[in-house]
Amino acid sequence: MDNSTTSGKPIRCRAAIARKAGEPLVIEEVIVAPPKAGEVRIKIICSSLCHSDITFLKLKDPPACFPRILGHESVGVVESVGDGVTAFVEGDTVVPIFLPDCAECRDCTSNKSNLCSTFPFKVSPWMHDGSSRFTDLKGETLYHFLFVSSFTEYTVVHTANVTKIDPVIPPSRACLLSCGVSTGVGAAWRSANVEAGSTVAIFGLGSIGLAVAEGARLCGATKIIGIDVNPEKYEIGKRFGVTDFVDTRSCGERRLSEIINEMTGGGADYCFECVGKASLVEEAYACCRKGWGKTVVLGVDKPGAQLTLSSFEVLHTGKALLGSLFGGLKPKSDIPILIKRYIDQELELDKFVTHEVSLDDINKAIDLLLEGKSLRCVIWMDK
Numbered sequence: 001m002d003n004s005t006t007s008g009k010p011i012r013c014r015a016a017i018a019r020k021a022g023e024p025l026v027i028e029e030v031i032v033a034p035p036k037a038g039e040v041r042i043k044i045i046c047s048s049l050c051h052s053d054i055t056f057l058k059l060k061d062p063p064a065c066f067p068r069i070l071g072h073e074s075v076g077v078v079e080s081v082g083d084g085v086t087a088f089v090e091g092d093t094v095v096p097i098f099l100p101d102c103a104e105c106r107d108c109t110s111n112k113s114n115l116c117s118t119f120p121f122k123v124s125p126w127m128h129d130g131s132s133r134f135t136d137l138k139g140e141t142l143y144h145f146l147f148v149s150s151f152t153e154y155t156v157v158h159t160a161n162v163t164k165i166d167p168v169i170p171p172s173r174a175c176l177l178s179c180g181v182s183t184g185v186g187a188a189w190r191s192a193n194v195e196a197g198s199t200v201a202i203f204g205l206g207s208i209g210l211a212v213a214e215g216a217r218l219c220g221a222t223k224i225i226g227i228d229v230n231p232e233k234y235e236i237g238k239r240f241g242v243t244d245f246v247d248t249r250s251c252g253e254r255r256l257s258e259i260i261n262e263m264t265g266g267g268a269d270y271c272f273e274c275v276g277k278a279s280l281v282e283e284a285y286a287c288c289r290k291g292w293g294k295t296v297v298l299g300v301d302k303p304g305a306q307l308t309l310s311s312f313e314v315l316h317t318g319k320a321l322l323g324s325l326f327g328g329l330k331p332k333s334d335i336p337i338l339i340k341r342y343i344d345q346e347l348e349l350d351k352f353v354t355h356e357v358s359l360d361d362i363n364k365a366i367d368l369l370l371e372g373k374s375l376r377c378v379i380w381m382d383k
């Protein structure tokens, strides 16, 4: 890429803008400012649509805000870099990731955490410095989303939120690793550390739950139980390694945990809650194995939701309960490993991509996901 005509100057390009809660995105021209110190400007190749984009499009109250450029699963090429940036150069293929990894703070240098303290993760409408790089043609500020904002031909992202990757992986597969698929695979691989031969129960077989199944399959789990309200999820789940299924609508008076405990002879080694419901976290905890069972929380519940666990049970069962943001993955070091495992034909990413559209048809991608017809729809910027 020759950036001699654009570097240091604002770029006018096309973007999909969320103007009003719940309304279709609007394709408009926007102005993207040059990157400031510590930032890079990225030419987006493609994005994939994640449920969180729709959640924030539909949300009427804060943390929702409009007008905003959504999109946070993507891949692109560095167009120019801001002052002081040495880790990236023009032409690098990169994946922007909502979870910061400064690579320098106490947490980023520890292999026990993926929660940066220099740039703590938050749902902010701004860049880390509290400002925006986007304006519309009338000069109105457009808000950022999850430090990424990828439904645009160009975006600006802080280097803490950018991972350099090997361009050998096709863009339509690389973008998946920005959020959902990595979160699920990482939860099994990093957060739970699922071992070969173990038993896994997954509450909710949406994209994240299916990615957990893929991760558990990759780790050699032998029994992978999918749990969902939609019985059709069993057939889909099988392609991702699900071996057994519980249709929650056919449980009758019995508790889910009772059924899973029975199926696993005393509890699953690893339980994953992928729905975002406190009562399901409690069910998952109740059916992970005493002594060594781990329950991993991935679902996003309503703000203020509380868990109720008996402290007697916590003491007497020795089970672990942990939360897993971005699957416990450290973006800069773990994403390249996942890419290598894809290239080595171990990690199967292809089956997650069910549809592909152009930026002009981005609202079709939203409809497909809302109707439950797609897992991941890739949105191409240039096609």
Ligand SMILES: [Zn+2]
Pocket (backbone or CB within 6 Å): 100, 101, 102, 103, 104, 105, 106, 107, 108, 109, 115, 116, 117, 118, 119
């Ligand atoms: Zn850090």
Ligand SMILES: [Zn+2]
Pocket (backbone or CB within 6 Å): 050, 051, 052, 053, 072, 073, 179, 180
């Ligand atoms: Zn996401």
